[in-house]
Amino acid sequence: MNVTIAPDMKGTHGVLSRGRRLVVIGNGMAGCRAVEEILSRDGTRFDVTIFGAEPRVNYNRIMLSPVLAGEKTFEEIVINGQDWYDDNHIQLVSGDPVVGIDRQQKHVITRSGRIENYDTLLIATGSDPFIIPVPGKDLDGVVTFRDLDDVDKMLTAAEKGGSAVVIGGGLLGLEAAHGLSLRGMDVTVVHLMPTLMERQLDEAAGYLLKAELEKRGQTILTSANTKEIVGKDGKVSAVLLEDGTVIPAEIVVMAAGIRPATGLAKEAGLDVERGILVDDHMVTSDPDILAVGECVQHRGLCYGLVAPLWDMCRSLADYATDTPSGYGGSVTSTKLKVSGIDLFSAGDFTSGEDCEDIVMRDASRGIYKRVVVKDSKIVGAVLYGDTADGNWYFDLLKKEKDISDIREALIFGQAFASGGATLDPNAAVAALSDDAEICGCNGVSKGQVVSCINNGARSLDAVRSTCKASASCGSCTGLVESLLAVTLGEDAVETGPKTMCKCTSFTHDDVRALILEKNLKAIPQVMQELHWSTPDGCSSCRPALNYYLLCAWPGDYVDDQKSRFVNERLHANIQKDGTYSVVPRMWGGITSPKELRAIADAAEKYQARLVKVTGGQRIDLFGIKKEDLPGIWADLNAAGMVSGHAYGKSLRTVKTCVGSEWCRFGTQDSTGLGVQIERMTWGSWMPHKFKIAVSGCPRNCAEATIKDFGIVCVDSGYELHVGGNGGIHVRATDLLCKVETEQEAMEHCAAFIQLYREDARYLERTAPWIERKGLDWLKEALFSDPNTVNELARRFRNSQRFSQDDPWAQRAGGERADLHSHLAEVRPLQIISEVA
Template identity: 75%
Template sequence: MQGTGLSFFHSRGGPQTDDQGAYDGKAAIQTSGFRTGGPDGGLFLFWSRRMDFQNNAGPETASEEALFMPSDDVREHLVVVGNGMAGCRAVEELLARDRDRYRVTIFGAEPHVNYNRIMLSPVLAGEKSFDDIIINSRDWYSDNNIELIAGDPVTAIDRAGKTVTSQSGRTVGYDKLLIATGSDPFIIPVPGKDLPGVISFRDMKDVDAMLEAAGKGGDAVVIGGGLLGLEAAHGLTLRGMKVTVIHLMDTLMERQLDEAAGWLLKSALEGRGQTILTGANTESIYGDGKVEGVRLKDGRDIPASLVVMAVGIRPSTALAREAGLEVDRGIRVDDHMVTSDPDILAVGECVEHDGNVYGLVAPLWEMCRSLADGLTDRHSGYKGSVTSTKLKVAGLDVFSAGDFSGGEGCEDIVLRDASRGIYKRVVVRNDRIVGAVLYGDTVDGGWYFDLLKREEDVSGIRDLLIFGQAYAALGASGGGALDPKAAVAALSDDAEICGCNGVAKGQVVACIEKGACSLDAVRATCKASASCGSCTGLVENLLSVVLGDEVQSGPKTLCKCTSFTHDDVRREIVAQNMRSIPEVMQLLHWSTPDGCSSCRPALNYYLLCALPGEYRDDQQSRFVNERMHANIQKDGTYSVVPRMWGGLTSPRELRAIADVVEKYNAPMVKVTGGQRLDIFGIRKEDLPAVWADLNAAGMVSGHAYGKSLRTVKTCVGSEWCRFGTQDSTGLGVRIERMTWGSWMPHKFKIAASGCPRNCAEATIKDFGVVCVDSGYELHVGGNGGIHVRATDLLCKVATEQEALDHCAAFIQLYREEARYLERTAPWIERVGVDYVKSRIVEDEAGREALRSRFLYSQSFSQDDPWAQRAAGADSELHQPLEPPMPFGAIAAE
């Protein structure tokens, strides 16, 4: 073959992957190629089946073998620069149209698979892990024969040679090149911007840096009061930092909200402990070797050990500009996302189409569909997007669409209920909606946006327009209000259902018609409802509209009043920032107006857990024992159990109990299994006086009646016992003082044993500590009731403080994720002890976030209910009932 100047070679190798499953690009699975020219080489090329087409890769990647066989993969090679949401979505759209047409290589700057950047905020807040926000797992790449080169960004494009070169020096040839580089954070050019501790908020690296800083505590300053800035502030607040937000403009999120909505948002965030400075201009960032604070132009100094810059983003165009492509605000593209070079395309936040740059998911997904159409010889092109913004800012819902700036010919229709945190403003011109702003209640955002896009005449429903779709239908038809299914059925096919993933109604319907017969199937197929979950109700209603009775049943619902499960309801309460039981029932379309004895206690608990310090406990939604703060007995009297910290008592407490027994003629006093004294036979009307007498001796409620922390049982430990290894009694007292008063999904018991002999029975408690010579064994998930279950070993720690921290984190995880009336034993059996370990033991930052949230909640919970009742609260509950008058006496009157 050398005489002809052409030689073939073939080589094999194995893929090298990192712990994220990403190919490192240093070894090919199978390569084939040829060399042309004389002995000096001339041109050396090789390509890889399933992998990349490379130019001048050299012997480090593949060794020559004289097999003289050409590659059997002669498809066009598509190289994608950018492993983010837009780049991978474009590949998904391409695969859906013609999966065999292109051989695909994807370069990513980050050392990860593709993840949902929108969900970085929940990761920072400790609500999700990185695994939870992965969009395309490593299996997706391998299953679709896609080579991923992660952590090696492309640094140069050679348009003449049709190659790209990466940071590591790797050079890859292409037939078609897709640039999906996204956007870069804007760093304001002030002195000190390069100090250690000054970061942006754009990717997982930034989140990791914030988590590390939050673990040390201290002050944080967030520069920028837009969405990213407020999300960063929210997450850092939940992580325990004291946060100040500095915003240049007079109102927050001025691009998405009008002044009134911005004011409500500011007030709500300040109520959560953040300091919000609007109209504030940053002059410099100062510090000696690391950031120490921010100085404003008015002279104020704001201390900070962490500064997060979140003042905006700019299209990432440097690579395209250096390659000589046409660039203005973004990379200029036509309707099929083709740049000024016909073999180079671009998509996402980095592009400019018809003078517009987009940063929202929905238009980016439309671009991806148009790009895939163009690459597969279809003719539909992108014509631009009318956009709406539906966001959740620190758990608060906001929505805006169109032009809400007002102006000549515009009329405002406004509903404002500041006490409930609700604001709605619809801007109408010539009987058409031209803009809308919603705060607090965004349920009808999709409907307003649909009317806006279709330029629908709203004159016939104007009087009821501000109250939403259901009420507007009532006025238009003269009949009843639209039920939720009819309301979603009335939306147009291009109405947005899922804002996180840019999924329209028509796409969800098509997904269902192709066989997705359950909520989970829809989430897996078209990703609607797969992120924040706020659109779950809409998707479920679409399932019912399309399938009727053929909808596949999912997990057991919370009760007969709703089709939602416990997990769905908890997610929706957080996602939609619901703040009362009636609001939950209204927004989730309860079938009974007042609920039932099953759902009302559950909703009361879920709201109490989600909104510590904000939600007012609904006593009427509690079981009788919790409502009365005592255990009702079969004769109608009550038993009272005062708290005894760690099973310890004193002469004063014992005398007080003896005095109560004699004063109120209690027929029995009994030592409980939790090392306390139970006083039986107390009449309802005597309960406040009994509590007042016990309070006078320094005793508080033992919550023996509640779905709450009951007791912390201890043995005497090293202080007295010859076998004791640690001070188990002292530890038990400290645990109980930390955890008392906490409401839980079910009753919760703790024990601390001083040695492995386990006299306090720690291994059948919800949380148990077994002291050993070298520290403390922590056990979880035990149960000593009807179905006895021994605990699982969570971990072993060296110090008492670590035991306290793990205890607080475990309780908060249980409080946030278990279903109401689910003990820790069945909960752990359901989720798996490995999951609990991953959240509590392996994720140090996540553990600290859980601990912080628990202690924050406890700051509102440790208020003795007995003292409140003794002072006269809810006194009507303790009034004796008058005996009924005989019927004859009534007749005589």
Template identity: 80%
Template sequence: MNAPTSFDKASALREKLVVIGNGMAGCRAVEEILARDPERFDITIFGAEPRVNYNRIMLSPVLAGEKTFEEIVLNTADWYAQNAIELVSGDPVDHIDRTRQTVVSRSGRVEPYDKLLIATGSDPFIIPVPGRDLPGVVTFRDLDDVDKMLAAAGQGGNAVVIGGGLLGLEAAHGLSLRGMKVTVIHLMPTLMERQLDEAAGWLLKTELERRGQTILTGADTQEIIEKDGHVAGVRLKDGQEIAADIVVMAVGIRPSTRLAKTAGLDCERGVMVDDHMVTSDPNVLAVGECVQHRGLCYGLVAPLWEMCRSLADHLTGSPSGYLGSVTSTKLKVSGIDVFSAGDFSGGDGAEDIVMRDAARGVYKRVVVKDDRIVGAVLYGDTADGNWYFDLLKKAEDISEIRDGLIFGQAFALGGGANADPNAAVAALSDDAEICGCNGVSKGKVVETIQAGACSLDAVRSQCKASASCGSCTGLVESLLALTLGDEVQAGAKTLCKCTSFTHDDARRLIVEKELRAMPQVMQELHWTTPDGCASCRPALNYYLLCAWPGEYEDDQKSRFVNERLHANIQKDGTYSVVPRMWGGLTNPRELRAIADVVEKYDAPMVKVTGGQRLDIFGIKKEDLPAVWADLNAAGMVSGHAYGKSLRTVKTCVGSEWCRFGTQDSTGLGVKIEQMTWGSWMPHKFKIAVSGCPRNCAEATIKDFGVVCVDSGYELHVGGNGGIKVRATDLLCKVSTEEEVMEHCAAFIQLYREDAHYLERTAPWLERKGLEWIKAQMFADPDAVRRLAARFRHSQKFMQDDPWAKRASGDRSDLHQHLATVRPAQTEYA
């Protein structure tokens, strides 16, 4: 049946559209058609895989354990049903009969069509070497391939990836994170040679080797070695043998043209199409990696989206025409920023503008010809990639901004280093690409926001920008700010500018994914900076300490300088030192030690603190190790007056001396301090024990306060006596000192495990709510006991900190530790 020359929605039957291929290109073409004319076609989609359409770009994060299959699904079963699309999955088309205008599936199903869309994608290229068909040799094209790699990784051992291109490196990264020892074999001397020049390729190779992968460039595979009917290794032509429990072939792809060729359609490298994606048969169209347009075949996603738009325009009566694509590439390996666009090979008349910053691991190269950008390679800092790409696609004259071009958009356009980053996004044209994974332009994002998407999540759900790899999240947030101003619906605050994850996300994923090292966290969670910043490093260090006590080794470089030196820096550059006095108590030995230190190091002032301790001011930085050694020799340890930790336990004299006292507040305060000292927390933590309701120790403005009463003890939480004063909330009442200790430990541990880094108990309690805290502690009769047990377990390791050890006999270990302390490369103020 031929398509009608005119289409009357009210009276004519819908045209029958059959799509061969349930992948990204085929379904995107259908989406574009539905957006233009949802009533035009009766649609059937044949898919080779027994599943719905998913984002193949995100197979790498699935392999790496960063996403699940459900998280990369693009079109759910509900989408097919809601749009009256019949999905025939797991039953690929085997034959096209153009005379009868039917397709025949592998199971024998015959489906007629008025219009046929071929979206068969590409086939992985298998190098013709002996052993290529052995069990254990896999490609990396679909979810079944990922499942095979995951099964191999579950057994551990060695993996060899043949191919150092984009896909091969992503496969290597995922297998490495899964615990395999990975070797990458690449024929060419430069990794990703189609996207990177030699300098950027070398930087990439160096970084991957630093992460534990073995990278062999200029290596030619001779054969796959077999043992007991399974792959056992790879032999190179130079004789080198590499053991392998799995071999991943990732050397390239070829357009899948078998169906088109056997149907008699014109094919060369790919299925030949015109600017409207029509093949040599006017009723058959093709789109995606299987096509050849104007002599070119494309293996990246952005051109596919442009093809789909032109195809949909043609089928719905408003032809636009596809003129070809200029492509850009981003590497999706966590923590490595690589961007490439256009032609970086140079040639006659071309000039290179290059910037190298070895300390930051940044390399930028922009290739200019006739005052226009023709290519760009960015490594380590890709923030301006979209801008360069926009200038390249439009062939804009850059002569007036050439001097500042290499320093990025803000600098080149006159804003300098401190320019508003939103202004740079505002300068992008409406057709500038924002989300490469889903082919979303700036104009589309703005249109979506103006239509009512007032938050990042809303934009993601409605136009898919930032919904895949997340690298364009910052751009989308800038567009939200530019379009809506103060009307933007605030989402959860990210941990810092280095990541799109929140504090809660980071804490949860550290435990769920069993991340036990800071570089591992940054790789897994897509950190956009090589080593983090002054905001995220201390936070991650604390979260790792809290999650894995005794396993994770405290990173002193990630601590604030005051915590590393156990001293508070003062405005004249000297330091103050606060030794601990348990519950505010002291003795002649300790007082003599303090007096000796004051005289020996010429400290100009000693002051009683609000926490009932003595603060020694004016100590020079170089004297700090010796000061602490002298104090420790007298049995005095750090008071942590400068740490994100327990500061003090303030007490009154209680029933031992005071005529109003109801309980031994001083003795209880000492016990609590001895239990909790040395514990690292999200923020400073203060405790007080008042011996009676007169509350002389001010327990009701402390993080944890105990008020002694005739019947026992009132426990108060969430107080703050700082700039924003907050009185405590009553948590509960208990009868014994043992219950006070247990509840104190449990509350601290709940705070430690849930609060954000640098969040005091007062804002934490207000954010979570007192009822939530009570539910965590009291809904289960054993919850307090379990929390307290976890606290005591972590304390075993925290109180092993040499700075914090109590004096007992020989203190040479502490003295040695203090003597070797050196300032870190970056001192967080």
């Protein structure tokens, strides 16, 4: 709220004054963490006001990359919501940055003219992006990558497609390139140095990283110097390199580095070199002014990573609450937040005459490890492809431990160095020292996690909510789980029913039951009645609620498109390069010259980069641009083809063999039955994807025994199999029963699907559902009453009428909804992840 406080209100901030006035300039990670640390020591010492330049609450800036990539939403990276400020009597003044400090009068002045007095001032202004001084740097379309507004600008550009140039091959630059690439842009990274992330990686690891990024479709130019950013009509159009190369660009991301934000401190007359000079207690040259984070310079060093900030905040809080400890500097480590790339770096790997390099390469697995040893101590480590031992190496490095006794096994990791390759991973975590870092995102040590567990945290979620370990990027989840097991014992760790998400205390089963019990028929109604802790839910609960309401009230509840993932909204699967694949349905795997001709025409017209026959007997068109999706579907619809729902939580395919009509081994008409079942079940909404197959004889050419529902034709009729999965964890089906006629097979299929829809949890495949409930339970549920199969099948057919009328199902024929008009709907809520 941007108002000027009257003189008689200064220091009260609208609540009863609780002590000395602490004013914080900066609502970012460092400023708020410092306040958290102070409150944990003495919650009544200060009356706190925090000024933030951004118009929002405190969030985790290091998780902006997953937001850009579509892996997280803003709500998921919020560190302190408004309730935190309210509960701690903190006044947040957002969107009104401080523009001046009057040290004599001891007050700050904001952009709106507000004046706020302080007894103690904390400067946590962070850093500013470095803008390389080249012509065109101020053109429209040149952005940085420091806050959520920058992410929004990049997302807006990505919606239009085209080319992006990222200047800088460091951490931020590569994460920006990854996100833009996933969003569908052609990305070129321009890096001045010969090696990517040269401050964190040696040449070998940099080469591996470059090769992997190029495999993902990015263009990586190293030893490349930007000469000019070229514009047209005031907007970016290209980037010109010193060697004359011209790279087209609709957006240019400046990620060439950061500089401490020291402008306010300089104007106030504080001692400033590269950063604001502070002592070991984070005190500046003015004893009433503290500073913390990326804006400070301590013992000649400025830190641009998050872990040192937590150490600084702890020392600052100790000093502010009269228990001074002192900050002695930090040793830093680095991880890259790009999905599928494991990279860890710590310490100094420049090597030298008195250093020894220990290297392991495994080309077939893409693994590279290098440990630098000096005077029998680790001074640096670079890991690529396998970072499991990163924390262990980092702990040895920070403690300067003598590694002479484990020198020969050092490069093979903690398991070998501790006495055997089969060492229990829990024992490896137990061997870490109490101050070993577990969660780098939130600066949580092993000792803090163990203390949290000893004080009552009995589950992963409890640890996350108490000390924040594993609450951000999640890469340390395995370590936290091991600490739970080591501290409590395997049997004492609470792994019972998990809540649907952090928005609610109810489980999936509870929510389903209460929707029926309380007659809840809308997502807002569910959230209100069941006391949701967030206003609009999140990307986990909204799709689940949408499904449960569809299942509970078919025909009454209207499918909420805003609560579906992007692939279901766009009727296509997003690929890792940001383009989409389109799969038209072929009933039972049967097609015709007309359909093949339509597919070929569409592939040529929309420049599909790959045309592939899928394992489910479909044709997949890859490389389709987002803006072409309405057109290609309109063309395919005109040829009578509807979606194969390769993206949906629904029926995917019914795979068949040619059966008795053509095959000399066939016992029944598997193809005909497959077509009938597919027409019966297509467009259905389900907890997860669902696959069916019909094999014409026990030779099982359609692979029916690794499908969710499989039919194997035999001389006497049909064997019905359930719960198969051919994915990561292969599971053969269980034999459900045998029936004599096609009609019985179809009835049992419908009944099984309906039972699965009504009982399974959202995103639970049939295999884990059956393993959870048991085959005996399933048979009892279906066959204990002779009328159950018919009743379930009736409910399935009834609900299926509404499923196939939904726009997302793209009904065929005259009643089909126009897909291209559906795709033109307004942009859905951002709470749903852009990657399914």
